[in-house]
Amino acid sequence: MNRNLTSRHLIGWLLAAPLALVLLLFLILPICLIVVVSFWQSTAFSMIPAFSFENYEFLFGSPVTYAVFFNTVKYALISWAVTLVLGFTVAYFLAFHVRSLTWQVVLFLLCTVPFWTSNIIRMISWIPFLGRNGIANSTLMSWGVIDAPLEWLLFSDFSVILAFVHLYTLFMVVPIFNTMMRIDRSLLEAANDAGASGFQTLVNVVIPLTKSGIMIGSIFVITLVMGDFITVRFMSGSQSANMGRLISNDIALLQYPSAAATAVVLLATVLLMIAALLRIVDIRKEL
């Protein structure tokens, strides 16, 4: 019996070894290195190993940091709220109103097609769409809704969040749809028989039962938006910044220790948010 037990753990570890090795080499070590480098000093062209709080002092001493940090959280929260409402609605439609599996698959695949174009190219193509003489403005003007082109459509917070919603709503739809599909349909009938209105069923039955899907989707959207640096650059026309852009700007200037310090702060923020969310849901049980 005892031998059996040992061999179970041994075989388990042998099978998991490649995964553990990849994570050790390409996740744990690099992150440790970032933490170490964040205490180094740097000159214009090189890094000097040291144990100095210089980078952090500079980071926390600059008002820019707080503004950028606030911006990062703002983008994350707004994008989260919008993708949640939109993603839930789309998932609800697919799960409860589309009746045949074939149609569900077809409509779902239809949602994934745009993701086969390169992210970056899709982002650039918002420019002819939202720009001063873009499709959106000329359409609105021809309908007589507006007289002059709307300037805030492009290179603004609006366009940044629009791009986030465009990129990440599907990450919300998939897990919510997955949990909705596993709701026992007789529960809905029971609610109906007990006299609940459609809205009451939604609030008291469907939403509590899809909580785990909502959490998983939220984790995806929040981490993707918090860690982004390229969407904000393209869609704000380099006019606003988030933590990711701060890091990538430092990298472009070869200021690795400074980039590492910002990275550590970003990492801590993201991990705290996720730890809070994970307290509410057990991912493994939900798949």
Place this chain on the structure above:
Amino acid sequence: MEKRPLSFYVLSAIFALFLLFLYGPTLTIGILSFQGPQGGLTFPMRGVSLHWFDQLFQQQAVGDIWGSFRRSLVLGLMVMVTTVVVSIMAGLAFRKRFAGAGVLFQLVIASLVIPSILVSLGVGLMFSQGGLGVHWSTSGFGSQLTWTLPFGLLIMFAVFNRFDPAFEEAARDQGASAWQTLRHVVLPIIAPSLIGVALFGFTLSYDEFARTLLTAGSYNTLPLEIYGMTTNVTTPVIFALGTLTTMFSFVIVALFLGLLKLLQARQTRAGSDAGKGV
């Protein structure tokens, strides 16, 4: 057929708008890539032509996109194969509930939520400080795996949660060894899902930008090359490239779907003989 409630029509309309929103950029790219030779990156169209597709094949107009395309393809295949193999092994491992499985799982989730740019920065620093030098096939390959493996493993969890262990017990009762059970029972049953893992692995790698940004070294992958083009190419040639890569993605997905159909057909043929007598 029972009558549809009003909410069905409202939700259908929202869904249709959502699709329109998703397809907006793709369609814009598609239209603008046929811009006439005098046309620019924005509307209006100045004639219709294949000029910009032709430009894609002129070396001086676009730099090394074909080289970067080749590298992305090779890297995607490397990541795909590794993801499939490592995910199957890890999926089997987690079923054994070995000591420390919880910690490893937490790490997998961490790998999923840690911002890509951090992995990129860390791996890039590690390889350059370690004197190894960054290259897409070493550091780039590794940092992409930290993104594809969590997805692969999560799919394996979903698969094994629905897997009936009775099949394995039956095989063991018939005297099959552990390897034979895996090779002849488990793998054929989960094969269609492995297509999913493979597709995820390939497409996530093929389109990955942030994780390869600081780990690819001097030879660009396709997303990096496209990123470079956005700063110095100001003609619709970039839209032509977008249209072409979308077409290519369609071909890839069609291939995978075809393979899936083939596997499912095989499974039905080799499927249950229950009730057919002996």
